Amino acid sequence: MTTFDDPFDARYRLRSRGCSCGQHGSEAEHAAAQASEDARATRVVEGAVMRALFPHDATRRAFLSAVGAGTAFAAVNALFPLASATEVFAQGAKPEKTDLKVGFIPITCATPIIMAKPMGFYEKQGLNVEVVKTAGWAVIRDKAINKEYDAAHMLSPMPLAISMGVGSNPIPWTMPAVENVNGQAITLAVKHKDKRDPKDWKGMKFAVPFDYSMHNYLLRYYLAEAGIDPDRDVQIRAVPPPEMVANLRADNIDGFLAPDPVNQRAVYDGVGFIHMLSKEMWDGHPCCAFSASKQFVTEMPGTYQALLKAIIEATAFAQKAENRKEIAAAIAPTNYLNQPVTVVEQVLTGTYADGLGGVKKDPNRIAFDPFPWESFAVWILTQMKRWGQIKGDVDYAKVANDVFLATDAKRLMAEAGLTPPETTTKTFSVMGKPFDPTKPDEYVASFAIKRG
């Protein structure tokens, strides 16, 4: 289930995607049913409480089935004042500062951050936010560290890397919300249209947006599963997304694992075709993140909370399929993504041209879910370790806890007088291989191709 589903509904699971009745069929109706954001705030708080009460999801579902949702709600409400907790969450503190700058990279992953501006989500929280387009990941990192931006769009591994001082000085950084899940793809040059098996990719040159990106880890994972050593058999370079299509066109690279709209743009210009969507490797993987320095979070809690609420509401709005066309039209202009509307629309609606003459439909090509599961952070750290980006022993759980949601969710909940949830992890599989966040070292050791 997603963060916005009803935790008092026995049909949903709290901790994993792809449940029995599924987010597929009933998800859309369900989301549509939740009209107001008040209901959404209630859901977030209730969900957190239920997670706290029932660390084991099976227990919660058994409990709900046994006594019924109404009785369960009354029982929980007697223990926790849900109504007043929700109210505190919904009202928040007064922002200390209302003129903010938020940096973004012009890719569809930034959809919630961008659309919150033209569609008035920031305004509703009393914030005057300027969203600033930025040229590359290193620049957005430096500008965020330099406090030119109050908060920024980052790749989800970046807050971990910054906090640990990998590729920069260690600065406590937080990632209060994931922006999107899925939404990436492997695109190959049209001339490789007959080489669909990664085993044939030896000697090719690939681009990823940044060294510390899900793209890098997913591409390496995918290649390694096919027996291709990503460091020795192919070349992987960091290329800023806007330059990828130009490089593919010039034959400088053979393909890339990139964020959209870059993949769809390559198709639009007849330069490449979409080999596979990243969701086919790991459905529900995180990609980009909304991030801020720990200093901002602790020194301006009111502003931070208002900003986060705007982002969470925008994310929830973006998750609904029926809003996607409207969003595409809002974020495609020069001021934001600067792309043809049809390209952005194909990415968001999931009805897209594959570059080989076919039209494919996958409404979950990109999805929006703000909940930053700590297990995501642990997986990212295992991959950093696997490819030698971090050396020595890693306290996976601690780093994940410091940087990902836990910081925020726990703080928000503690403020609201609630007991923070015990678990913020879930298990998932990447290309069919299950990942247990409690055994990261074993996971790293289990790979045949790795560094160090």
Added chain:
Amino acid sequence: MASSLTLRAGLLSLLIFAAFIGAWQWATLPTAGVAGNVDPEYAALVSGAAAQGAKSAFPTPADVAATLWGHLKDPFYVRGANDQGVGIQLAYSLGRVIVGYLLAAAVAIPLGFLIGMSPLTYRALDPFIQILKPISPLAWMPLALYTIKDSGISAIFVIFICSLWPMLINTAFGVASVRKEWLNVAATLEVGAFRKAFLVILPAAAPTIMTGMRISIGIAWLVIVAAEMLVGGTGIGYFVWNEWNNLSIGNIITAILLIGLVGMALDLALARAARLVAYRE
């Protein structure tokens, strides 16, 4: 005779321009479609060229002229922080160049003067200057961002550091090579140090200093585009980057043309200024 030479040169320029446009038009002629029957649903989702199984084409001269006209018609619009008219972008770039350049001049000319007057410091500082001079502006950028912690000031710093060296070297060289006879005359007349510097050395070295300043403004204008492409936000360099993002070659060519025109105007202005201080021996 002179006017007829100008006329003939002008005609030749026009001819070269026409030949260039003609070649461009010829090179971008639409090619016949490769695939005949394309799924219309697919064709609606991709660009015209891609629907035909080809890569999207380079724009024709007419496309670019239309883009250029569109920008010139409305150069000062503001549609949000990330989308402003090309006139505003040029003004941002010019502002940065002028600030960085004037700061460099304020440092380089007095410093060059001192270095030029003392053969000892000239030789002592020479290795440093020679090493720092050829460093690319973009190499300075990460360092500037890291230490200055402000992207706007970093861009100005990069302009400053790159336009510093030609002015410094030329000033030092001009001052050092003032004719000995003039200095001797000044010494014989017991002219004070300040009067000697301002009334003898400065006018004598002025043409060389102006040459240095002219080289510097050219470099500063070259550098700003690269610097703005890197830090983004505003300026003509950001405009180029933003349109690159959109793979909009027409807009990029427009920007290139405008960058060239502004660069030429800056150079002409300094050439005029140089003529004011020129003298015949």
